[in-house]
Amino acid sequence: MTDDELLAHAPIARDGVLGGLSHRSTAASSRARRCRPWLAGWPRKGRALPLGATVVDVEPGLVRTSRGDVFADSIVLATGHDVDGLFPRVAEDAGLRRCALHMLRVAAPGGRRIEPALLTGLALLRYRGFADCPSLPAVRDRLERERPDLLAVEMNLMLTQRPDGELVIGDTHEYADTPPPFKDERLDDLILEEAAALLGVDRLEVHERWQGVYAHAPDRDFLIAAPLDGVRVVAVTSGIGMTTALGLAPRVLDDLLATAA
């Protein structure tokens, strides 16, 4: 899109806008929490893994939980960033660490509507989907020259509007085996400054602050390991698990069930 087309799509500040890409997208709300009641119906559909149980050990054909043992020919362990709890060697071999992110929920300035999810140039550096773009080195060079502070905190400036009109803005990234519980206010300030500049306003009104954690590995988007017969350990290791889950899950299951057959 040209700069004018982009601004017609998204009411942001004109300053610095060169152009854009548009892509139809669907937003998934992590607050919806619809999975739990759906999973509660599972005893009718197949084998029951008790809700509210902690998995304490996995052996071929057996999952030991804090609410009793469950037997299954095929087992998928998808414990997010906690792979190291049950399979520390798998986590170590993949270089798995925890990535802590800062995000904020803010009021939409002037009640404005922003239909698309907005990503900025920083996202081009972050997502491997853009890795082959010939212009990527030029974007990186410019950011290294002009905004090393944003690269230092691995900022991925983006925002999404919730159905109630509030904006979710983010985010910065820090890596650790165990992220500290302390949130550095300067990271939130930086996100707020950059998001305000993107929207062309002086300040944003914060409603909520959020530090999230996901699994990260340095060289891959997904970790799929087979440490035991009939067992797969699966983690999304680049913060794209909401987007890719419905493609990843059937791929893992097809492979696991084909091996079991």
Ligand SMILES: Cc1cc2nc3c(=O)[nH]c(=O)nc-3n(C[C@H](O)[C@H](O)[C@H](O)COP(=O)(O)OP(=O)(O)OC[C@H]3O[C@@H](n4cnc5c(N)ncnc54)[C@H](O)[C@@H]3O)c2cc1C
């Ligand atoms: C702030 C933030 C923003 C994000 N934004 C996006 C985005 O815009 N797009 C996108 O695609 N992705 C995004 N992600 C990433 C996405 O949320 C993750 O990739 C995804 O949630 C991974 O799903 P999962 O089911 O593998 O792991 P999780 O969602 O981490 O779920 C793992 C579950 O396993 C449970 N568990 C762990 N150990 C045990 C045990 N021993 N016994 C029983 N249960 C256990 C945990 O309690 C947890 O409920 C974001 C993540 C964060 C934190």
